[in-house]
Amino acid sequence: MNLILLGPPGCGKGTQAKRLQETHGIVQLSTGDMLREEVGSGSDLGAQAKEIMESGGLVSDDIIISMISKRIDQEDCQAGFILDGFPRTMPQAEALNDMLDEKGLRIDHVLEIEVDDSAVVKRITGRYTCDDCGVGYHDEFKTPAVDGVCDGCGGTSFSRRADDNEETVRERLNAYNQQTAPISEYYRAKGALAGVDGMAAIDDVSNQLNEIVGSNRG
Numbered sequence: 001m002n003l004i005l006l007g008p009p010g011c012g013k014g015t016q017a018k019r020l021q022e023t024h025g026i027v028q029l030s031t032g033d034m035l036r037e038e039v040g041s042g043s044d045l046g047a048q049a050k051e052i053m054e055s056g057g058l059v060s061d062d063i064i065i066s067m068i069s070k071r072i073d074q075e076d077c078q079a080g081f082i083l084d085g086f087p088r089t090m091p092q093a094e095a096l097n098d099m100l101d102e103k104g105l106r107i108d109h110v111l112e113i114e115v116d117d118s119a120v121v122k123r124i125t126g127r128y129t130c131d132d133c134g135v136g137y138h139d140e141f142k143t144p145a146v147d148g149v150c151d152g153c154g155g156t157s158f159s160r161r162a163d164d165n166e167e168t169v170r171e172r173l174n175a176y177n178q179q180t181a182p183i184s185e186y187y188r189a190k191g192a193l194a195g196v197d198g199m200a201a202i203d204d205v206s207n208q209l210n211e212i213v214g215s216n217r218g
């Protein structure tokens, strides 16, 4: 089963993609995570992407499309994948169509997590993750049981994304509204889009998503 997860920054795509990955045995493909790995590794691609990401803009379509195409060819994607953060522009959506045709693959569900813009800024600027196990927390909405100690692994080191500050979040929302929001209309017009209420509690959002993809559950 192959899925696309759409929705603005901070809508919970990453959290829900991880849950879908566990429940359905399919792989989360987050272009944001892939780019952050490139930045961390100090590659040429990472150096190109770093500044754009920190300003809240979008990395070039060519780079993203070739990165995703190579990733989908890997063995672990055979059982299925969840596209998280891709496609983000109309040229990316069109390239994805062609790419899937060439590979003999198709998307089973396009899922959109709907949230209010005002909630997004608050959600993103308060979030941080455990450096050891990657579990996510929030200053207000989800704090560890013991202050400064990860509930999952006991780790004591946490990080915030460089682009999770208010100014950059507003730019990311602009980029979303201008370049990514039209993609929802594109899939809606094809009759392929299903929306879920992203303002609900995390478990409720997961239930809504599982209800839609449930019949394909592996």
Ligand code: AMP
Binding pocket: 009, 031, 032, 033, 035, 052, 053, 054, 056, 057, 058, 059, 060, 064, 084, 085, 086, 087, 088, 089, 092, 163, 172
């Ligand atoms: P994310 O982790 O999805 O919020 O992505 C973080 C940043 O990576 C974005 O603000 C963009 O700068 C870049 N990025 C991630 N995915 C894409 C994409 N599909 N197209 C262009 N830029 C992307």
